[in-house]
Amino acid sequence: MTPPRTTLGRRLEMAACVLDHEARTGRGLGVVAVAERIGREKTQVSRGLATLAEVGLVERLADGAGFATGPGLLGLAAGAGDARLVAAAWPRLESLTIRFGERAELAVLDAGEVLTIESTASASTIQIAGWPGRRLPVHCTAAGQALLADAPADVVAGALGAGRLPPGGPAAPRSAVEARRRLAAARRAGYAISDEELDAEVVSVAAPVRVDGRTRAAIALTGPGYRFRAGAAEAGRALVAAADAIAEALAGP
Amino acid sequence: MRQATAAARSCGVDVLAVLAEADGPVPSSRIAALTGRDRGLTARGIGDLARLGLVDGDPAAGAALSWSLRAQAGRVVEQRLVGRGQTVLDELARGCRESAYLVRREGARSVTLAESLPDLPVHGGSWLGRSQPAIRSDAAPLLLSDLDAASLAAIFAGRGTEPVQPGEPRTLAALERLIAQARIDGHCALVDYVERGTMSIAAGVWDFRERLVGAVVLMGPRDRMRPRATRLTRAVRAAADGLSGELGGRPPAGGGA
Numbered sequence: 001m002t003p004p005r006t007t008l009g010r011r012l013e014m015a016a017c018v019l020d021h022e023a024r025t026g027r028g029l030g031v032v033a034v035a036e037r038i039g040r041e042k043t044q045v046s047r048g049l050a051t052l053a054e055v056g057l058v059e060r061l062a063d064g065a066g067f068a069t070g071p072g073l074l075g076l077a078a079g080a081g082d083a084r085l086v087a088a089a090w091p092r093l094e095s096l097t098i099r100f101g102e103r104a105e106l107a108v109l110d111a112g113e114v115l116t117i118e119s120t121a122s123a124s125t126i127q128i129a130g131w132p133g134r135r136l137p138v139h140c141t142a143a144g145q146a147l148l149a150d151a152p153a154d155v156v157a158g159a160l161g162a163g164r165l166p167p168g169g170p171a172a173p174r175s176a177v178e179a180r181r182r183l184a185a186a187r188r189a190g191y192a193i194s195d196e197e198l199d200a201e202v203v204s205v206a207a208p209v210r211v212d213g214r215t216r217a218a219i220a221l222t223g224p225g226y227r228f229r230a231g232a233a234e235a236g237r238a239l240v241a242a243a244d245a246i247a248e249a250l251a252g253p
Numbered sequence: 254m255r256q257a258t259a260a261a262r263s264c265g266v267d268v269l270a271v272l273a274e275a276d277g278p279v280p281s282s283r284i285a286a287l288t289g290r291d292r293g294l295t296a297r298g299i300g301d302l303a304r305l306g307l308v309d310g311d312p313a314a315g316a317a318l319s320w321s322l323r324a325q326a327g328r329v330v331e332q333r334l335v336g337r338g339q340t341v342l343d344e345l346a347r348g349c350r351e352s353a354y355l356v357r358r359e360g361a362r363s364v365t366l367a368e369s370l371p372d373l374p375v376h377g378g379s380w381l382g383r384s385q386p387a388i389r390s391d392a393a394p395l396l397l398s399d400l401d402a403a404s405l406a407a408i409f410a411g412r413g414t415e416p417v418q419p420g421e422p423r424t425l426a427a428l429e430r431l432i433a434q435a436r437i438d439g440h441c442a443l444v445d446y447v448e449r450g451t452m453s454i455a456a457g458v459w460d461f462r463e464r465l466v467g468a469v470v471l472m473g474p475r476d477r478m479r480p481r482a483t484r485l486t487r488a489v490r491a492a493a494d495g496l497s498g499e500l501g502g503r504p505p506a507g508g509g510a
Contacts, residue, residue, distance in 0.1 A: 002304055006294060008265040009301025015264075016305040023325040026332030055261045069329050072266070074461040074501025077326030079273040080318035081309075090464070091401055097360040098404045108320050110309075117324050123362035123384050132327030
């Protein structure tokens with residue numbers, strides 16, 4: 001990644017580094033580790049982190065365990081993305097999980113990938129992994145197909161390319177042509193089904209959330225094939241209804 | 254926007270605050286005007302923040318705090334809930350000399366994520382990792398308080414066939430009354446609910462999204478807890494509020510705080 005060119009960028013690079021590490025590992029990060037990751041002098045990083053801690057973007061952990069994400073950054077995250085969309089989607093995700101007993105997620109298209117924003121947990125013993133911040137490919141996920149189904153041609157072309165696609169699960173589309181056929185099927189149905197396209201035994205169903213004619217996000221239900229495959233079409237219809245309800249909530253003032 | 258301190262300004266808090274307070278993407282020229290920064294430098298700074306994944310968009314068309322920032326913060330909450338929750342439970346169990354648990358709802362069920370048990374001959378037993386219908390949890394009125402009516406009715410209808418305990422609601426209306434009271438109080442105290450002879454006190458844990466992400470529960474023999482209920486309730490509330498603070502959240506206004 002290009003190193004930040006501004007003081008603003010250089011300071012916040014440290015906060016972003018601490019956030020990323022804690023999100024992935026649940027642990028704080030010391031001065032030396034931050035300096036190594038961003039390629040800067042320890043003394044500079046030490047001063048920078050101390051200033052970031054002063055304003056709450058990072059917090060100093062007890063017992064010399066380094067720095068963690070600060071309350072200021074968590075507060076800013078509350079307004080990040082589209083808080084109205086999340087507020088409208090969350091109760092519907094909860095209802096879908098209660099009805100189908102599977103993980104429900106809200107995802108957006110971000111840097112050519114499917115980025116999970118919210119994820120409810122299924123209480124079943126066997127469940128599909130998922131978490132906020134998880135990034136998945138667009139071509140072999142139901143959420144990715146729902147996000148691309150009505151996307152402008154240049155967005156689809158940018159996401160799929162023209163040749164062979166990266167490997168996915170046993171049933172993943174191998175080429176952009178095949179992926180486009182699946183997008184067309186999703187467009188006709190109003191929802192997308194990915195059956196073993198991401199991984200063996202993983203079945204996912206997703207519907208786009210369209211506001212003012214534009215797809216803003218996708219909501220999805222994902223479960224193991226032996227339990228969820230038979231109910232996939234019913235889940236698709238429920239997801240479309242939930243996506244419409246979210247869009248309706250957003251259309252108001 | 255409030256006047257930024259020198260430290261806050263050097264960290265770009267003024268820029269981030271402009272983006273946080275905006276309804277949509279803000280062009281860098283507007284950010285520069287609002288923060289009194291140089292336009293060219295601000296545009297380059299926004300470009301840096303976009304490369305770091307902290308903002309979406311671009312300097313000219315407008316930038317906004319990113320989806321990625323929200324998602325990563327959500328993941329931090331999941332990581333911290335158990336990690337920092339354990340410390341909170343250990344202090345609560347030690348201070349109150351009763352068993353302390355951290356529970357959350359997953360769909361129609363509740364799961365015990367962490368626990369701390371006192372070194373006493375009689376105490377609430379281990380529930381770690383155990384799952385049960387959410388309606389039977391000793392934090393049920395809290396864990397069910399954020400559901401819509403249809404989901405609540407579905408959960409009540411599917412509550413299972415275990416014997417009903419003396420304190421358990423017999424009707425959906427009775428459950429709704431317990432939930433309404435928990436919303437007003439910000440906590441719930443249940444007697445003979447999970448089992449005859451028990452008492453439990455629970456308070457909600459909230460995160461930066463103003464979302465209920467779990468509950469701290471103190472549970473033990475009814476006759477030992479009831480005489481100390483007021484003090485124990487204060488301790489449970491303080492523990493839950495402390496954990497909420499670690500997650501960038503706080504109880505909703507009017508929640509008995």
